[in-house]
Amino acid sequence: MKVIVLGAGVLGVTSAWYLAKAGHEVTVIDRQTGPALETSFANAGEISPGYSSPWAAPGIPLKALKWMFQRHAPLVIQPRLDWQRLSWMARMLGNCTSAAYAVNKSRMVRVAEYSRDCLGALRAETGIHYDERTQGTLQVFRKQEQLDGAGKDIEVLKADGVPFEVLDRAGCIAAEPGLAGAADRIVGGLRLPGDETGDCFKFTNRLAEMAAAAGVTFRWGVGIEALEAEAGRISAVRTDQGRMVADRYVLALGPHSPLLVRHLGIKLPIYPLKGYSLTIDIQDESRAPVSTVMDETYKVAITRLGDRIRVGGLAEIAGYDLSLNPRRRATLAKSVSEMFVGAGDPDKAQFWTGLRPMTPDGTPIVGATPIPNLFLNTGHGTLGWTMSAGSSRVLADVISGRRPDIQSEDLGYARYLKGRKPAATGVLQPANA
Template sequence: MKVVVLGAGVTGITSAWFLQQAGHDVTVVDRQPGAGLETSYANGGQISVSHAEPWANPGAPLKVLKWLMREDAPLLFRLRTDWNQWRWGLQFLRECTPARTRHNIRQIVNLGLYSRAQLRALRQRTGLQYDQLTHGILHFYTSEQEFEAAQEPARVMREHGCELDMKTPDECIAIEPALAQCRDRIVGGSMTPSDESGDAHLFTQRLAALCEAEGVRFLYQTRVLGFERAGDEVHGVRTATREGVVQTLRADAYVLCLGSFSPAFARELGVRLDIYPAKGYSVTLPVTSPEHSYNVSLTDDEYKLVFSRLGDRLRIAGTAELNGYSTELNLTRCEAIVRRTRELFPLMTDGQGAQYWTGLRPATPSNLPYIGRSRVRNVFLNTGHGTLGWTHSCGSGAAMADIVSGRVPEVDYAFTGVDARRGELLQPA
């Protein structure tokens, strides 16, 4: 089939790769001059199956209230006169029950394990290099309350196949000696030895180059204007080049991978997606003191920050701000990341040479992405991955290739428009 993939972020590129490998004729459309230049550009760099506890959990409502007026809060709802934000917030609260949290953890773990396996198979097949490290991910806790609260989610993750072991402070330092700089703060940790890290932007660009070598066509600097629809099918997608040339691309199937901008285009087709942009921040620092710098990828659970080593760079990313579609840098939030990093690793960096970045993560209330067939017969969804876009990208791409090809993916996940129990794709409503 001829397939048009809308979006050249990490999920768009992995979708294109697996669709091409499945024998389809693939075209990718993106408004940027290259792949991975928006949300995938400077993320936290983790392939983190262990990051499976959703934002919406029983402890979240009180935390959100506590953080409401803090400019540097890990999760900041900046309340607006925006019905989409309020509706998203109400859906978020519905997902905070213990039962919904357990269900969502299971889905996130299942997809994460499958996706990590697909990434490893892709890397083995292609030899793709992207500053990857396979040292695992160590979550560390500086709050007894947070450490205790992590025990039940960790149990649920282990129950569903996530290799996760709780660690004492001394065991944490044995795994990553750089943590000795904050030994008096650490109360415990958890280690997932099978998790990985690397440069998602480099991965996306290099996989895009492999896609092109395999025959995938790329239309960069091309905006998506809308769809031409007849009945329950889309007959074309209208696009415009940088020069203003308007053309209609026609295909048998269309895959929506437009991140936070997906809801607007889906709405045109009568499809409602509960996705809201969660602005995330990252800081990239040069390695100036190798002997005091971390090598194992880390997660600071209390402050919701992740730390990854990307060659001679240190990437620290995290926090989420629900404040519409603005990508303006909030220096207070950037400086809070640097301040926390210097508190934890005073010998590692003085904060000089910091490069700040912000991007819009496409967040769903449950943290579960939309992957599968939409209500429109030949429009497919691969969007809404939130903070786990790279972690879930290869699994999402592989599953998308199966679904477009008329097959049910092998992973146990609540795919959109797929009844895994009956082993069939559902017809559009």
């Protein structure tokens, strides 16, 4: 079959790879000049299945109120009247129960664990390199109440069979010697020895090269204007370079995905969650992280990528705004400077921001839609890199008519329908996607 993939971030490129491996004729369209130049460009670099948790959690509403008055808050809500945002936030609040959290985290861990296995198999098959490390990740707690509160996550890890270690201060420093300079700031940690790290941008570009060699066509600098629908199916993609036609269409446009399908009656509950990162050259390797350390207080991940440190995280609900906020830079710099004293100079770092496509329940939207030839691989939030290989393998299996290796029914758009069916008629209005 001919398949068009819309978007060339890590989800679009991995989708193209697995679809090509399944024997399909694949074309990828993207407005950028190359792969992974938006959300996938400078993310935190961690591949952390065990830490795959929804932002919607018990206690988050109260924490969010407290964060409003903190200078270095992990979550910031910019004041703005936006009905899409209000609707999304209301649905997110509805998922802030213990029961919803357990369900959502369990299925997120399921996808992420499978994705790590798929990535390992891909690495073994292709020999791809991307500053990868397989030395686990460590969540560091500055307060005893944070360590005590990890119990709900530990129960899910146990239920899903994910290996973990609860460490005291000395154990954290043994796992990450660079934390020695922060010994008086931490009380303990939760380590997941099976987690990995790597440069998502390098991975996506290298995989795109391999996919092209395997027959995938990449069309760069192509603006996607609309999806055209006829007789209950997608009939073409209208672009600024003409119409493009295929048998199947995959939407992998991250935070821009809802804009392209809403006039077809498909209302994707995805909202852009703005994140930030610093990329710092290592000056003292003995003080640098070995793998990924997650600073629970600021929700910041500090990751070793070759001879660099990537400091990524935070969440700002600000729509599609891509301006660089110096206060967010200060928070990232504070976290890395306190955790890894003297490892590098944050003042000389590359400062970046990107938009993550977040669903209210945290789980991505992967699989079929009520429009028979339209498929989704989007809504991964802060975990696109972690879940990319597994999500794309599931998608390729669904499109190819094969049963995925993991349960995937609860990953699709159908979980939001509640008996409604979108109308697959008409033509979408132009979208900035």
